[in-house]
Structures are given as structure tokens and as C-alpha cells.
Amino acid sequence: MTDVARLRELCLNLPTADEAAATAVRSRQAVLTKPQGSLGRLEDIAAWLARWQRRAMPRLDQVEILVFAGNHGVVGQGVSPYPAAVTAQMVGNYAAGGAAINQIARVAGASLRVVPLMLDTPTGDFTQTAAMTPESFATAMTAGFDAVRAGTDLLCLGEMGIGNTTVAAALAAGLFGGAGADWAGRGTGIDDAGLARKIAAIDQGLARHRAALDDPLAAAACLGGRELAAILGAVIAARVHHVPVLLDGFVCSAAAAPLARLLPGGLDHTMIAHASAEAGHRRLLAALGMTPLLDLGMRLGEASGAALAVPIVRAALACHQGMASFAEAGVSDRA
Template identity: 65%
Template sequence: MSGIASLAELRTRLANLPEGDDGAASAIAERQSRLTKPQGSLGRLEELVAWLGRWQGRETPRLDDVSVLVFAGNHGVVARGVSAYPVSVTAQMVANFERGGAAINQICKSVGASLRVVSLKLDAPTGDFTQQVAMSEAEFIEAVAAGYDAVPASADLVCLGEMGIGNTTAASALAASLLGGGGERWAGRGTGLDDEGMARKREAIDAGLALHRTHHQDPLAASMIFGGRELAAILGAALAARRYRVPVLLDGFVATAAAAPLARLNPSALDHAQVAHCSAEAGHRGLCAELGMRPILDLDMRLGEGSGAALSVSVLRAALACHLGMATFDEAGVDERG
């Protein structure tokens, strides 16, 4: 169990985070230097293998146990007309996940990953942040703990995703609170808003920022005020993975925004994480730049569901296959560069 009972305890966890294994990363880099290829010619594939080894604490990384966690929650701000879909769709999509009928199910099968969907009080949407805080401290901590407890300590890699109608509005408001700017900078079309819906979305974000302008300077408080249960769970899961030294792939805009408060409180808090893909959702590219995180893929995806994170597992598998399977110059009898 997480043992997190308050914001104070959460801050304590963030103040003392385990580091990665530099020795494992160095050994991986040394092997890369001897493989039958020009130095650095596999680009980020080489970096990603070293990153895996650093956080797994293994000179020979593995991807035998890849876990995709999708957290689902509902948002009171949907009542402001900020989504093209009603909140009922969240539970309907969760049922679709459980039947195996969604995109994330197919991608998980294709990359050899397990899928777990965690529903967080779908019958009790968060508060409308244009009128009140989204969650009380107790509700926020409960959701954080649910995410923390969902992470298997034995996993080789964890992918974090979400499902929640209205959660791009929550993520946009949270990003604005953490990094400045308002609805104009951060709001995107989400599930397919028309121009009128976009105007309502920007207005809701700006109204929330104005209402809570004296209360959101703290990153955890901002997550509690503007976020949702699924965003809080992603924050908790990212923290648990760091405690267990499990590398993490964050899905698109919502998942990145959900984890961003960790980095604002501790600049090294997301060193064990990679952004899996750059979402087509407005604001994600800028958010990644603000966090100093470079997405692995850029495919114009904006589905959510952890889909981009799961798809990026295929890149990691290819990187690892090259690292483990390629011959060294000595083994292949190939002359090295003179």
C-alpha cells in the first residue's frame, strides 16, 4: 500500500527519490561502442536502451513484463459544454476496454503488453473547477494512492494512460496553472470540438484560473484544484514507479500534464520517464518543451487510452533487440574505424 495519507506525506516522498544505476548505463554505452555500426548511428535507440538499463538497474535490460495502466475518471467541468461527448462515454469506453474492443487492446496485443484499467468513482465526477476545487485533499490523496498501488513493483516497464471525458480541459487548466498562459495557449479540440465548443473550453479554463488565482501556485494544490482522479492517479503511479525504479512511458497531453507537478516540485522527479509520443492535441509540444522532455514518436495521434505509450513499446523492443543481438566488431571479424 502507498501509505500516503496527506499532501505533507506526498511532499516527503518527492523530496527523497532513488537514483538510477549509472554503472548499468555506462556498461550499456560501452557495449554500444563495440557493436558493428558507426558510433551513435542508432541515435535515440541507443539512448533508450541505456535509459532502460539505468532504471531497471541491469546491464542487460529486458522487456518481459510490460504493464499498461489506464486510469479512468469523470469531470464536473463537462457541464460547461467543453466536450463533444457526455460523461457517460467514460464508463462505456471502460466497458469496451474490458471487452477487448478498443484501440489500446489491439496495440497491447501487438507489442506484448498487459493491460489493466482502473476506474475511479465514475459515478461521482469531480467538482466543476470554474465553481469550486475539483477535489478535496482527501479525494486527491485517495486517487494518488490508487495510482501508486496499481504499479507492479516487478514490472520491467510501465505505460501510463487515461480515459475521461473532459480531461483535456482539466489538463489544459493544470498546465496553465503550472506554466502560465490561459485557455488560448493551452486549449485544444480534444474529442473533436467545434469552434463554439472551443470558445467554451477556453472560457472555462480562464474562469477557473481567475477563481483560484491565489490558491494554485503550489503544483500539488494545482493538481487538486484543476485535475481529475485519473490525473491524480497517474501522478501517484509515476511516483511509485520511481520508488520501485521502474521506467515509465507517459502517453500524450493528459498524462504528461498529470505528471508535470512532480517535475515542478523536483526537477529530477521524471528522470525515469519518457514521453511516448507528441500528441496532436494543442499544447502538448509546448508542455514537453517546458519539461525538457523529447517525445519518442510523433504520429499525429490524440486518442488517449495509453495508445501512444503502448505503441512506443515497439520502438523500445527494437532498440533492445539491436543492443542484445548485434555482433561486436571482434565477434563479426569486421575492421573497426582506423
């Protein structure tokens, strides 16, 4: 898995859905004590779980949150109000249980693992050079791939990395077109001058790496980051291991987006957990053709939105498993 060509081949030959399992869910939904379709997207979620877990009766016994952390050379361009040292400091905060994701994971009934990726060695500044060589990109993808445990019932993905909204905006622009101004937001709260630097850095990166942009994996290596590459690797591993995935906000969605460009339906085993308040996310959601489960004005990252959506997924499964049929309840069905 340390070779980009082998990773590309894997991306193009991923397992398909189990439509028989999804059909079984739809058949059961049709006889439960409710008007057909009245639970809306909860019914779709139950079928989605079945389709990708490859089980007619899904389960959520093992729900895991993976947060990948990385640092970025482009921070040297003044694109964030926070220093790169905050990335490692926040990893320590996660370990101590003091971050938002620790609290939300507990509420969601999910385990949490944080995977730091060479925090002492930022990626290259993409305004000057490629963020990663093909080899280092493949290594980061493989770290994400290997972090996914077979037997997981639902995987939530997220990230931490000072400067990574700049990276996500550059990658989204590289994959789907547009300029820095179309995709850049204020991230962790940068001022007007900082936003201008951010837009300029993205435009410089797009111009420098224009020749790579027709290849989604090359674009991700040139413009991305290690935590984004790891998320992409984890998304691929989840498909291989039949694990449905909840993606967090803007950065996480951008990290997974190369797979959508490589393979039609490549992200069908994923759902976007929430619409980030970061400026480029709605544009990215439109490009991906995906509708988020939640829209709460969040822009924290660290898988907080993905974890927050887990209780909704649990509710969808509880209704599917626990509701009585019309016959079982002695309730008259429609004529």
C-alpha cells in the same frame, strides 16, 4: 499514502538513477558492429532502460499498460461534445477488447489493466470549487501508486475521461503560465462555440484557484482529476520500484508535470511516447524539455501512443542484447 504532506515528502526524496548501469550500456554500445552513435535514440533508450531498471543488461519481460478513468464536473460547462456517461461505456469497451488500446497492446506484447476511479461521482467543477479536496486528491494518487507492480520492466500510462483535455489544459496553464487560449484544443472534436466555452472555463478555473498555483500538488488538486492524480501516483511508484515509464499524450504529460515542478529531474525515468495532435501538447513538451519518440498525429488517449512506442523500445533492447561486437563478428573496427 493518504496524506498530501507524506506524498510531497516522497516526491522530494525519490531514488536516483544507476549511472553505473548506463555506463555499462554505453561501453557495450561502443564495441558493437556499427559506427558509434549510428542507432541514434535507440542507443539512448537502451541506456535509459538500464539506468532506471538498475541493470547493466535491461529486460522487457514484463511490460504493462495502466489506463486510469475518471469523470469531471467541468463537463457541465459544455466543454465536450460527449456526455460523461461515455467514460464508463469506454471502460466496458476496454473490458470487451474492442478499443484501439486492446489491439495495440497485443501488438506490443504488453498486458493491459484499466482502473476506473469513482465514475459515478465526478470531481468538482473547477470553475466553481476545487476539483478535489486534499484528501480525495491523495486517495486518487494512492490508487495510482498502488496499481504499479514491483517487478514490472516497463510501464505505459494512459487515461480515459470525458472532459479531461480541458482539465489537462487548465493544469498545464496553472503549472507553466498562460491563459486558456494558449493551452485549449478541440479535444474529441468540439466546435467553435464549444472551444470558446472551454477556454472560458479554463480561465475561470485559473482565476478562482490563483492562490494554489504556486504549489504543484495544490494546483493538481484544484484543477486536475482523479485519473490525472492516479497517473501522478503511478509515476512516483514507478520511480520507487525502478520501473521506466512511457507517458502517453497531452493529458498524461500534464498529469505527470507536477512532479517535474516539485523535483528537478523528477521525470527523468519517463519518456514521452508521442506528440499529441492536441493543441497544448507541444507547448507542454517545450516546458518540460522533453522530446517525444513518435509524432503520428494521434490524439486518442487511452495509452495508445505509449503502447505504440513499446516496439521501438523492444527494438532498442534487441539491438543492444543481440548485436555482435567487432571482435565477435571478425569485423575490423575503425583505425
